[in-house]
Amino acid sequence: MPVNRNALIRYRTIDNCLQNRFRKWTLDDLIEACSNALYEFEGIDKCVSRRSVQADIEMMRSDKLGYEAPILVVDKKYYIYSDKNYSIINIPLSNQDLKVLGEVSALLKQFKGFSHFSDLTEMVSKLEDKIHAQKTHSPPVVRAE
Template sequence: MSSNKNALIRYKTIDSCLRNRAKEYTLEDLIDVCSDALFEFEGKESFLSKRTIQLDIQNMRSEKLGYNAPIEVYDRKFYRYSDDTFSIKNIPVTEKDVQIINESIQLLKQFKDFSLFKQMSGVIQRLEDSVISGKNQKSIIHLDKNENLKGLEFIDVLYEAILKKKVLNVSYKSFKAREINQMQIHPQLLKEFNNRWFVICWHKTRIYNLALDRIEEIADDLAETYIDKKVDGDTYFNEVIGATVSERNRPTNVIFFVEKNNAPYVKTKPFHHSQEVLEENENGTLFKIKVQLNFELERMILGFGDLITVMQPRKLRMRIEQTLKNAVKNYRD
């Protein structure tokens, strides 16, 4: 459970205790009650120090969370609210809160027709109906999305399989294959890149990256035991651009030059988190990133056309050069 959720459970538990005039609560009592509440939610013991509960009380008293709780200590050891009617559950929603909710509603509405988020449509509608100032408000943020992409109908099935650790039988046909390939997969992670979705899965002896738009059919395989490879997205994709990861290839230094008028775009929107500036002059900027060489990297570089020049490694430079030469041939009579 996240630390934020833990804290919220403690705040609600403390609030319930301080509103109870039939019992007196010491700091030790609050620790015990909060520990029991966390055990009920998590199913495991949680060690809470005096310092933790003291900080919770301090936060509830302050404006930090918007509670301003009138917590007092009497007889030098018991805690209660000085106002019998107070509860953190009764804190009114401010105008700023309403504005934030409105903005969030408009953002969520952009996903309401997307398969994975369809179950949220009713929640979004109830939120919009409850927030009067949100009526007829247009969305200020627009996200790039395409609900008509082939394969999106499989997201729900794959999401549930990952969540419930289920093995799947998949009919898969890559763009290069002549026939459909039957695969037994252990789905680990869903990945979106450039408006295309992929499932990262374990198949036989290694991890595969399957594009959802090339999946033909999916069925549960209840006879097989799920293999959890504990794939962490941040770690797994740390050394690549896009969704293609190779277990054999190591990251390499990619050095490229961008002409001066377009260098600011690359500075403000780096190709990769490892990007750094090596040199700048009146003609442009020399950048370096450390990534695996893959298809997505090449497509990103080619998207800049003649505004970018790959300096190293030589293998990548030659591939980009040959691709550009082939492109020129397409425009010759």
């Protein structure tokens, strides 16, 4: 599990770096940023390898994780997102994801009213709002009880 968590930290770090369009990011800059992030979040004092960051960039570009990040190399040196508004955290949900979330929401609704699950009502409402917003491409609605 730690390897997966470390990879996710690196993906988020690379994403944050490439969103900052006021700086040109070389591979060495991304390696340093990833190493700093792993030290900050996990206490790992070991430098991230060049190959790991290159593999992370390729994984982010691919559709294996659903990111399909539009990462380009400019002047054979600098990494950027071709879409300035892109971020791996803003990826829309697929129809299959929405279907599964709908099923989860229906399952969680069955626990409404139980005293052990008092916080569940609000969480289910938020989940339903997010699902509705994704399906209709409209902003979430505020609900009043």
